[in-house]
Structure formats: C-alpha cells, structure tokens
Amino acid sequence: MKNVQSLGALMEERGVSRRAFLKYASYVASLMALPPAAAAAMAEGLAKARRQSVIWLSFQECTGCTESITRAHSPTLENLIFDFISLDYQEVLMAACGEAADAARHAAMADNKGKYIVVVEGSVPTKDGGIYSAIGGVSNLQMLQETVENAFAVVAVGSCASFGGIPKANPNPTGAVAISDLIGGKPLINISGCPPIPEAIVGSLSYILSFGKLPELDHLGRPKAFFGETIHDRCYRRPFYERGLFADSFDDDGARQGWCLYKVGCKGPVTYNACATLKWNGGVSFPIQSGHGCLGCSEPNFWDGGGFYRPLPTPLGATGTVLAGAAVAGAALGLGASHLARKHQKNYLAAPKSEED
C-alpha cells in the first residue's frame, strides 16, 4: 500500500480544506503545550506528509489501549488521525483475518521499507523461546523482531509494552519483557498508562507525522509533553496536601471533605502522567476526582509497588507520624511534608531499578 500522495492532496480529494489541518494542528499543539505559533508549521508539515503506514501489533495485553484510542474525547478532531495514517495491520480493527491479515502486514512492510511505524500494545514473553503467546504459529518475539527490522520508529503503547506491565508482574511466569528490551537501538517512544491517555497517543503520532522526528522524551522514553509533570503536581487536591489535610480512610470525614488521598495510598507524587489535566471520559473526571488514589499505572513495575492502598514510604519510615504532624501543624509543616514527598519520589523510583539490578 504505497502512499505517494500528500495528505493535503488526499484530503483535498475528499473536499476537506487546509483549514482542517490548521484546526487539528492547533488542537495538538495545545495538547502538547507547544507555542501557538507552532500550529502553522505543524499544519504545513501534516499537509506535506505522506499518509503514514502504521503496523499495530498486539501481544500480551487486554486491548484496553486500542479501546482508549478509539474512544476519542473530541471525535471530530481526534479521529482525523485515522485519515492521516494508514492503519495497515491491526488485528482488532481490520476486516481481514488469518493469512490475509498477515499478507497485509508483509505488504505494508515491503512497500514502506524504512518508513513505517510499528505500534506495539502488550509485552512480549521470552521464556522458553517465547512460546507463551503466538499468532498463527508465529511467536510474539519472532513477529516483533521481523516487523521492527525495517521500521522508522516504534511506539510502545500502554504500560505492558512500555515497561512489561501486568504480564511482567512478579512472578512473571512467561518471562515477559518491555519492547525496549527487544528492539536494539530503534527509535522508540513509550506511551505508558493502563490504559494510556488517547490524546498522548494521537499527539505523539501527529508530532512524528508533522515534524518527521520524535517529540522530546523523558528518561523513560515518554513524551515530556504528556509525562513532564506528576499527577500530584497538577492535582486539584494538592492544596490540601500542602495544608496537611488528609483522608485516613475512604469513608472518613477527610474523604468526604475531598482532602488529599496520600495516606490511603495515592501514588500521584511519584507518577508522571497527564490524567489530572486532560482527565478521562471527555474530561469528566479522573481517579482522584472520583475519590480513589492514583495507582501509578504509567510508572514501571506499578503492579509490584507493594499495594495500591499502602502509603508511599517516607525517608523517616514513619509516614503516619509525619503526615499526622503535618495535619496538626498546618501549612508550615505541610510544606515540609511536601519537601519530604519530593525525596520519597526519588527513593520510590529508584527502588525498582535496584531490584532489577
């Protein structure tokens, strides 16, 4: 499926003007906190780009990431991504199946050698030769290696693909690993989350299409535009944290007052994602707004973090004492607790690495 026409020409054939590109680019630039002036350059880049061939591989996963991208918040805009890319292989969405589907994958690889993007959803089992997950007799490991060989870039969508996720959780019976462990030096974006925020997927793909390069990434390979701040940084309950006002259980007065959920296990202070700003279900809410702490689903090894309801450890080993003290002492000590949380963040994030070592 060679895509020789520019997107501008393709859209023109459908009677869609360049204004659609500008509107879309304005939306994506806003999502990615790019300067408003970048929208014009982005729109021009999109209009000149060829329709991008995308091969979407699904391995050890639950299809929640596919569900996420197909449940767009702004459908008239976000669905334009499906006009801008040629989704040449996606087992859930494509009409073809079996050998015909696989033929489509091979055709896309041959026609777009060196130019196609591989999106991967799910981790890959490596134990016992990777026999624990296979499609048409081809192991996930084989399919990944074969498909990424001539890809332009790889996008790991969701925490399973980005960091191993639930399949990799202890005791990891299938030897599941993240995509980054298997693709050598191929350019890679990790868009973590369980599931990831659809705007992060759409925005990252659009950036590649427009500018022909990957967006700026953090140390875990995630786009900084969406993973540059913690949930805690942008949480609307943060003022309660600063004042030392916490819920001690899910049905106490603090919970009813909507106070900070730090003491009931919220992982917001160590979790980088955009849930607190972009939210879910059309911007209606996100877990903390619905009364539950953040699980930290966009961070590595979140499943093995020691319990969703266990408070983050403090350097003093006495979260309850420190935080109760903060509640009594009010704002001043609350700010002290905030400083401690920054230090916890480093310790918490360092812990999984030392386990792996």
Place this chain on the structure above:
Amino acid sequence: MTSSCANSLAPELPAHKKTGMAEPVLREIHARLESFAATGQTGAIDLAGMPLTRADREALEAFLGRGEVSATLDVAGRSEIWETAYSGVWWVRHWGGDAVASELIEITAIPEILKTDRTDAAGAVKRLALTLQQRDRGSNGDGA
C-alpha cells in the same frame, strides 16, 4: 461537565470561582495588542495552557465582549471565531464534538484559519473549470 458521581466524593470544585487569573491574561493581551498596533507583530495565547477556571474564562469573555465580526467554521467539527470589542483581538474556539477542544486568543488582523489557503484556491480553480466544462457540454447537448 462533571458527573454527579464525580462530585459526590470530590471537594467543592473551583470551576465556578474566579481565581484572578484572567487579569494577567488581560495584561498579556494588552501588551501583545500594543506590539501589533506598533509593529504588526502577531501573537496568540493558548487558553488551554492557562490555569483558568470556567468562571475566569467567562469573566475574560465578558470583559473582551463582542466586536463587529463573527464567523462559524464547519470543518472537522464546528469552530466559532469572533473579533472582540477590541479590534485585532480575536477569540477562536474549536469544538471537537460536544466539547471545546481548544481555545485561543489571537492578536492579528485576521485569524489564519479564516484565510483561504492558496493550495485550496488552486484546487478550486480546477474544480470550477471542470464544473463549467460539464455545464457547457450539457447545455450543448440540450441545444443539439
């Protein structure tokens, strides 16, 4: 839009409260407008990037008011564009389905999205020529 479920456990959300954040936005608009008037330098402010509550936005919109020009676009969803009561200050609101997808204040003579792109005009030249040709063929046929 906030569900009743979401509200049941959340504290009083500040969406209906003014935070005073509209004020610095107004100052920025003033500075950019001054620059545009003096040098022609255009600019834009992405309201999504500002920590504005709904009340702040409403206050900002009310303060800037409506000017002489307004337009509605129907491309990839609806967009509403109007010049505020202050010439050169435009409000651009893009809808994506039922929700506002992005919102900008542009300081310019006319927002870029209202202009016709020359590539679109080139396409229109071809389409118009083809339509005229087809019409002429049809009318010749009728005559014969």
